[in-house]
Amino acid sequence: MPPRAPITAGGAISLDAAAAHRGSRPVWSGVDLRIGEGEFVAVLGPNGAGKSTLLDVLLGLLPLSEGAVSVLGRSPRAARGSIGFLPQRRGFDAATRVRGREVVRLGLDGSRWGLPLPSRFSAASRRAGERVEEMIELVGASDYAARPIGELSGGEQQRLLIAQALVREPRLLLLDEPLDSLDLSNQAAVAGLVQRICRSRGVTVLLVAHDVNPILPYLDRVVYFAAGRGIEGPPREVIDGPTLSALYGAPIEVLEASDGRLVVVGTPEPAGHQDCHHGPADA
Amino acid sequence: MIPTELAGLSLNPVTDFEAMTEFPFMVNALWAGTIVAVLAGAIGWFMVLRRQTFAGHSLAMIAFPGAAAAALAGLPLAVGFFGACGLGALGLATVSRPGGAGSGAAAESAAIGTLQALALGLGFLFVNLYNGQLANLESLLFGTFLGITTGQVQTLLWVAVAALLVLAAIGRPLLFASLDGEVARAVGVPTRLLGAAFLLLLGLAVAATAQITGALLVFALLVTPAATAQQLTARPGLGLALSVLLALLVTWVGLTIAYFSPYPVGFWVTTFAFGLYVVVRVGAEAARRWAPRAGTATVGAGVV
Numbered sequence: 100m101p102p103r104a105p106i107t108a109g110g111a112i113s114l115d116a117a118a119a120h121r122g123s124r125p126v127w128s129g130v131d132l133r134i135g136e137g138e139f140v141a142v143l144g145p146n147g148a149g150k151s152t153l154l155d156v157l158l159g160l161l162p163l164s165e166g167a168v169s170v171l172g173r174s175p176r177a178a179r180g181s182i183g184f185l186p187q188r189r190g191f192d193a194a195t196r197v198r199g200r201e202v203v204r205l206g207l208d209g210s211r212w213g214l215p216l217p218s219r220f221s222a223a224s225r226r227a228g229e230r231v232e233e234m235i236e237l238v239g240a241s242d243y244a245a246r247p248i249g250e251l252s253g254g255e256q257q258r259l260l261i262a263q264a265l266v267r268e269p270r271l272l273l274l275d276e277p278l279d280s281l282d283l284s285n286q287a288a289v290a291g292l293v294q295r296i297c298r299s300r301g302v303t304v305l306l307v308a309h310d311v312n313p314i315l316p317y318l319d320r321v322v323y324f325a326a327g328r329g330i331e332g333p334p335r336e337v338i339d340g341p342t343l344s345a346l347y348g349a350p351i352e353v354l355e356a357s358d359g360r361l362v363v364v365g366t367p368e369p370a371g372h373q374d375c376h377h378g379p380a381d382a
Numbered sequence: 383m384i385p386t387e388l389a390g391l392s393l394n395p396v397t398d399f400e401a402m403t404e405f406p407f408m409v410n411a412l413w414a415g416t417i418v419a420v421l422a423g424a425i426g427w428f429m430v431l432r433r434q435t436f437a438g439h440s441l442a443m444i445a446f447p448g449a450a451a452a453a454l455a456g457l458p459l460a461v462g463f464f465g466a467c468g469l470g471a472l473g474l475a476t477v478s479r480p481g482g483a484g485s486g487a488a489a490e491s492a493a494i495g496t497l498q499a500l501a502l503g504l505g506f507l508f509v510n511l512y513n514g515q516l517a518n519l520e521s522l523l524f525g526t527f528l529g530i531t532t533g534q535v536q537t538l539l540w541v542a543v544a545a546l547l548v549l550a551a552i553g554r555p556l557l558f559a560s561l562d563g564e565v566a567r568a569v570g571v572p573t574r575l576l577g578a579a580f581l582l583l584l585g586l587a588v589a590a591t592a593q594i595t596g597a598l599l600v601f602a603l604l605v606t607p608a609a610t611a612q613q614l615t616a617r618p619g620l621g622l623a624l625s626v627l628l629a630l631l632v633t634w635v636g637l638t639i640a641y642f643s644p645y646p647v648g649f650w651v652t653t654f655a656f657g658l659y660v661v662v663r664v665g666a667e668a669a670r671r672w673a674p675r676a677g678t679a680t681v682g683a684g685v686v
Binding site: 160197198 | 553557558621
């Protein structure tokens with residue numbers, strides 16, 4: 100498939116003076132976002148700052164309390180068919196005895212009613228099967244797609260789930276902490292895979308991350324949520340002492356390690372959320 | 383009771399089949415068993431996948447007071463079974479979470495357990511109100527193949543046809559919602575509605591199965607064949623077919639042996655189903671252990 104040229108003049112995602120509530124609790128407000136087609140964007144911020152809330156808004160599962168949102172030039176609900184989504188998860192239960200291939204296939208036609216015809220009798224069904232195989236190959240999961248998904252490792256499951264999110268050829272891919280349960284080498288491999296898909300297929304990718312460092316080399320932009328607000332921009336302009344100090348309303352320092360890793364220091368994180376394993380840029 | 387003079391298996395399939403089908407009650411039992419096995423095998427496969435066996439068990443416990451109340455009121459037992467399980471399914475649907483396995487399971491199972499205890503208590507009350515003379519208490523709990531009427535077979539057939547048509551229509555989105563509720567919801571699958579619809583189907587399957595196996599032994603047809611099938615294959619279509627086939631097999635073999643032996647059908651069906659499960663489980667474990675992991679998945683994971 101050739102890479103797609105940007106279609107929507109207004110960009111892939113735009114939010115204008117947007118505010119979101121969870122029940123009666125305000126999550127963020129006054130958020131303006133402009134994300135162009137084909138960009139690879141990370142959504143960062145401390146726990147509870149509203150990263151997943153942004154995804155729910157973009158999926159049309161949560162209406163904004165103020166402001167306007169447009170996804171691929173349409174309302175989020177209208178854009179649903181063009182969005183691939185990978186929720187945050189703990190992984191499949193080891194006892195889940197359904198093949199990885201079937202899990203990918205559900206992403207293609209799992210929402211259709213009625214029984215599918217066997218591919219022997221239906222050209223459409225055969226094409227669907229070929230598409231599923233193509234995606235499995237794209238994410239490098241061919242060796243284990245026939246095994247029950249519950250028996251696979253976290254990284255293997257994550258690749259199949261990315262294939263599932265991609266199989267409808269979405270123009271926008273929303274990934275909620277896809278690297279969270281993976282070890283470091285798998286984090287880099289999956290981030291590289293996502294970037295490759297983003298570039299070769301012209302898909303806009305919004306990736307919620309806990310730690311920006313494994314994906315930093317691949318990113319075009321970051322969106323940073325904190326203290327009830329959100330800002331966006333190129334990674335090094337946003338993850339920057341003065342910018343984050345203004346966002347948090349407290350002095351923040353960003354240090355750069357000799358290997359290029361960014362470490363954010365001084366964020367007023369609520370107690371109990373202090374995980375500093377590698378000095379993630381958002382903690 | 384089975385007349386003792388019939389207790390002679392000739393081991394000639396034709397003669398034995400003729401001997402069994404000589405009596406209308408046995409023909410009805412075979413038909414009813416066949417219908418129930420197909421229904422329980424298919425619905426049970428989804429129940430095991432969705433980890434809703436506890437809900438299924440509770441529906442079976444709810445079937446018991448329903449049938450006891452019907453007996454007390456002089457209504458057909460089928461009315462009690464289907465009525466109680468239908469209401470029970472609606473009750474469970476209001477306490478259960480969308481999306482099958484996963485979130486909130488602890489609170490949900492506590493609520494279901496509470497309903498289950500109440501149901502058993504009510505059943506006990508109805509049996510007592512019957513002055514302790516409820517002759518078929520044992521068959522309400524442990525099943526019977528005696529006295530199944532042609533009318534009952536017809537009711538079972540219509541219920542099964544309707545339930546299987548609905549299952550065929552919602553099968554794919556239900557599979558999606560069961561495996562991956564959050565993604566399914568995001569692409570517009572009505573996971574909550576599907577969860578409620580499935581509980582209703584499960585209620586019908588339990589009510590139908592309880593009429594053959596009794597309230598306490600429904601799992602012989604609802605869980606065991608499905609669990610065995612999932613050990614044998616990780617392909618959804620094949621798994622469903624195998625689950626139905628295994629349910630048919632244990633029903634037919636159970637009914638046949640029960641006919642020629644002095645022991646009850648519930649015992650034979652459960653024992654045979656359990657035996658199959660153990661054989662397959664041990665076989666699958668052995669295949670997993672001895673086959674190299676890197677080898678083709680078909681062998682390595684015991685997957686057909």
